[in-house]
Every structure is written in structure tokens, then in C-alpha cells.
Amino acid sequence: MNIKRHGAATVGIVAAGALLLAACGSNNNTGSGGSSSGPSGSQVNVACGGKQNLTGEGSTAQKAAMDEFIAAYGQKCSGQQFAYNATGSGAGVKQFTGAKVDIGGSDSPLDPTKGEPAAAAKRCGGNPAWDIPMVFGPVAVSYKLSGVTDLTLTPDVTAKIFSGAIKTWNDPAIKKINPSANLPSTPITVIYRSDQSGTTDNFQKYLGAAAPSSWTKGAGKTFAGGVGEGKEKSAGVADALSTAEGSIGYIEWSYAQSKKLSVAKIDSGAGPVALSTDSVSKAIDSVQVKAGSAPNDLVLDTKALYASKAAGVYPLVLGTYEIVCSKGYDADTAKAVKAFLTVAATDGQQNLTQDGYVPLPTSFQTKVLAAINAIS
Template sequence: MKIKRHFAVVGFIAAGALALTACGSDTNTPAGGSSSTGAAAAPTQTASVDCGGKKSLVAEGSSAQKGAMDLFIQAYGAKCSGQQLAYTPSGSGNGVKQFNGGVSDIGGSDSPLNKDKGEVDAAAKRCKDNPAWNLPMVFGPVAISYKLEGADSVTLTPDVTAKIFSGAIKTWDDAAITTANGGKALPSKPITVVYRGDESGTTDNFQTYLGAAAPSSWTKGAGKKFAGGVGQGAQGSAGVADAINAADGTIGYIEWSFAQDKKLKMAKLDSGAGAVELTADSAATAIKNAKVSGEGNDLRLDLKALYASKEAGAYPLVLATYEIVCSKGYDADTTKAVKAFLTVAATDAQAQLADAGYVPLPSEFQGKILTAVKAIA
């Protein structure tokens, strides 16, 4: 069964490729939905695959990339008969922990390894004193979803969003929300914040966004644990979606695919150039500001400039999901299998991503991924 997801950002191929080259516990995935319209065609670049090595790879982490990983695994098995990979969508925090602990061969995370938290050093130790690389394979927007009877449309600014998620704004008819909505007062109801209770890369990206877009209003910092100090936690993306849907007056941050799957309302964002609805095109307009900040084959991205952008028509709240791998340090059989899996994922598997609601890698960036994979030793 093909799991359809809505992480498509159709303009990313055209808008994002130049910028990129220039420079959560959750076992559930959305049950269905239509694929995004206008999705860009998969890149045509191919690469030879040296199949073999370890028969069963283990990977764990981000739930946001579960649908894409399903396709990668399917393509890997078709290309390399008898080879397989088991993926556990236990959340980004667990993905890093299991990789650094040597439990998994590949870690999945919605944010790159954090040096300040010791993750970079722990990964290097796991890789036998060799650096680990962050390889972004999946891109997609994050929705700010809500349930509020009597409000079919809600517009939020970065400052208002930061104040809601830090508890400074407590009711939907707060004057700041009214101003953000052109003077239209929303119902007089208390706000219930819903956040990821588990460690999550989505939380890390959301809090990084708030710090970049509203630095004076969000002083809680970033990280995989929600630091806002208000609201109720829910396990995984599916848990957040269910919690938002369960009560009137709720608001939370969640991957676009889950918001669409549960038919949740999504707030428009006004970064200073007018309210912007979350669509494939508006997310793509923002993604063009993404830049590679890692060195060499470590392809970590710096999304802060993107988050702080005030570009008209851009929906800036987006994330990238990484596969974390050892540059060196695997045994020979694992090295061969990891390289084969990632090569298939970056080439053969790309043709199916658009139908599943993901974005095929742009050709130029696909080349950077393949260069890094080839360099794994």
C-alpha cells in the first residue's frame, strides 16, 4: 500500500535548487489523501548501485519522513534483491539517540546534529572518531493548526504566534490577534496550546522559527523539547492532530500532511508583507532562501534566514528531514549497504515521491547527495 503524504512543495525544484547549490515518537502516518497537484517531475539523473553487504539495515527517527522512507525501502528492495531496511518512526530525538548509541545504521531527524548538546561529538565517537554527515532528503512545511468554532479564517504574525505559544496571549479575542486579523475580533474563548510531548525535530524547527522571526517575543530558545511552558503535550504528530481536533479553542504546530489528513484548519502567516496561506507554492517561495551551512559533504542547512524572511507570498515555516550517517566507521558490509540504500533513495526512488506528496530532489542538489554518499568509506 502506498502511503500518500502532503509534504509537496512543488516550486522547490525551480526556486530551491539554485539557493541550495549556491551557497517525536510517532508510529502513525496519515491514512490517505490525494497527492499534490502540479508536483515537479523527478530528476532524471541516475547512478550505478553496488548492491550487497549487510542484508538488513536498521534506521530510526523522524515520523515526518516515514512515507518517503517507505518508498525508499520499496525501491531499495526492487533494485537490490534480498536487501532490506527496517525503519522505526520513533521521533527525531530517538533517531539521534539510537544512531549515536550504535543501535541503528541510519538516524532520521528533522534537525541536524546539535553540537551544543554533544550530539556531534557523540556521533563522531559512534563513527569511530570520524564525523557524521547530515544529508537532507525530505522537505516540507509545518502548519499552525487550530480548532475554533466561529472562525473560518485566522491570521497570525510571528510575534502573535510566539506570544500564544509562550502563554503571553491567553484568549482568542486578544487585541493583538484582532489586529493581526484586520480588526476582526475572534470568539472570546481561552486558547489551549497543543505541543509535541516527545522530543521532536518539528518542535526544534518551530522554536527556531519563532526565535528567528520574532526574537523579542520568543526568548525560550530552540531544541527538540517544547520550551513554551504552556499547554498540553501529545505524543507524535498523530497525537497532536487528534488533540487539536478534540476540543474547541486549541492550536498547535504539525506537519502539513497530518493537518490535511485530519482536515484541520490552518492559520495564515503574516510576516510583514500580508497574510499568506500555506500552499505548495507559498512554501516553495520561502524555500528558495535555504542555504547549505555544513562543510564538505555535511549538507546541514541554515534555515534561520528563511524563517526571518518577510518576502511577499512566502510561507516561511518549513523543515528539512535528514538522514544521519557515518562518513567513515561502519564495518565493510554495513558501509556497502548504506551506500546502496542512499544511492537508490536519491535516484530510483525519486520518481515516486511526487505521487506520495513529497518533493523529488532537484537535480543539482541530488548531485551533492550522491557525491556525499559516494564518499562514505
């Protein structure tokens, strides 16, 4: 897999309103009901037009997925342009609320404790912004340790490593889980995101949900572990993990694949589970929209997912949101945003598996298409 590392990707894409031919349900709190892919772009009507140069910025986790979306959009319509700048979730929210871009990309929904929904509503002319999940991607716990190609970690041990309570690779807690591994006395070097990162937020939420007694440092886009070395963006973390002996870090699976990094299995209580499309699909099958969310604001309830102890499930999965105005765009921009997101949710999903993501499950895709169609 090849992930382009440049800052912005620009390709011919669409701008248009979309009339959904697939049945679109209401926002409820049922699970996804299966991980099979839903309708393609051939089953929706995308009318090209509107704003010619659409812009987006944010999550690095969805960079490879965004490249797929842009390519699919370019096949659907010609003459339109979309540029996505992968600068990190925090920057994406800031650029969106500051009206610098048309779409913000974030691995976490807008945070009320930081005033982000209010800032977004102001940017949207007094109308609420919506968080629309478009990309599901697993987070790998990757490491570099010579002679160790098979490593299992529990949530408790992972939390203790990233908080500094476990300092060497031959710690008894790690050896107990990996009795046949030749674990050296090498010091553990934690690698974390130094920028404002939705991946960091999701990873810390996972530790808090899966190992609450061992991770008491909270969540948020800033790493709170208090140990290790910070690296900027996903590419910086991937580079460090590929070269620093004894290192461990959290990184999107797509980057781990690109750098051929070793990935730990997770044992949540029902046995070790390797990161795979199948184990992630099983996790996504249980994803629900958070209770109390406004219609079409599809904030995911990740707490139950992260605390899952189900057999065969890899629970460390994040959803990347496209943050958009529900209303408040001018007519041309609204048409472009709706068309781009419609193609992203349909044709754009077809090749995501090869990039380390899992396509939108069918019933969840229905909710996404309904939200996109409601943008005005």
C-alpha cells in the first residue's frame, strides 16, 4: 500500500446535489447490523456542478481514504477540484470553525467542553454543524523489538506501558502474557503524537474504557501519559517506530502497513486477537450512534466498543468524521459538499480495505446518506 505523504491532494471531483435512490432511515441507536458494503455510486444520482474548488483539512488517519474519495469523485465528474490538507484533527476543527475550509476532518466529534459545537454553529450562520462518520479505521499498537515477531498485550498492560508504569520489555507483566517470547531487558520508548490528534483522543478513550484502573489520565487530543517521545503527525510516529529499537506507539493501521511495522495482538479477556479486516468488521458491527445525538449528527458511542471483551473482536477502532454545516453554506458550496460526500460514502468505499480501512456497513451507510441528503 502506498500512502502519499504530501500535504494536500487535488484532483478533479464533483460538486452537486444528490437524490438518494437507496432507502434512508432515521438516526436511531441500533447497531450497524453487518459489515457488508452498501450501494455504490451507480445507485445514487449525483448531479455535477456548484462550487468548483472545494477544500477540506484535518485528520491524517483518513489521508489514504481521502485519496480514494477524491479519485472516485474525479471519475464521477470532471472540471471540479477538491483539495484535502492532512494536518491533524485539531487543525481540521480549527480550520473548519474558522471558515477556512468547507469540510473539517476529525477522528473525534466536536467537543462541547471546548466550545467547538458553538464555534462551528457560528461559522455555519447560526446552524449546527454535523459530525458524519465516513471512515472506519483500526489503530495499531505497533512496536520495534528485534527477535519478537509475535506479541500480545492486554488493555491493562498497554495502559501501564503508556503511562510509564512498565518500563522494560522483560517486565513480568509482559512475560506472563507472552511466555514463549524472548523478551529483552531493553527499555521501552513510548512514541506518541505531539500534535493535537484525534487518534490520540481515541487511543486514550480506549485505555480509559478497557483498563479504567490502570489508565486514570483521561482522554483528549493531547497525549497525557507523561512518558516517551512526541512525533508530529502519523507519518512522524510511523518513521520513529520503524527505526527506534524498543519503541512502541499507537498509529493507524494504514501507516503500520505502509511501514511494515510489527503490530501487537490484543487480548481483552477472550484470547489474543490479531488486527485484521475480519476482527475489525466484527467490532464495527456493534457500533451505535450515541444516545441523545441530534438527528443527522452521527456521533459514535465508542465507550461500549472499547470496553468489549467479545471473542474475535479487535476493539481499538476509530471513526473519522467529516464535519459539515447542516445549513449555512451558499447554494453552490452546499451542492459541492453533498456531492463529494455522497460519492465518498458510496463509490469511495469500494477500495478502502486495501488501504487499511473497513468500508461503511450497509445500515450505517444508510444513516450517512440520509444525513448528507439533509444538508441545505
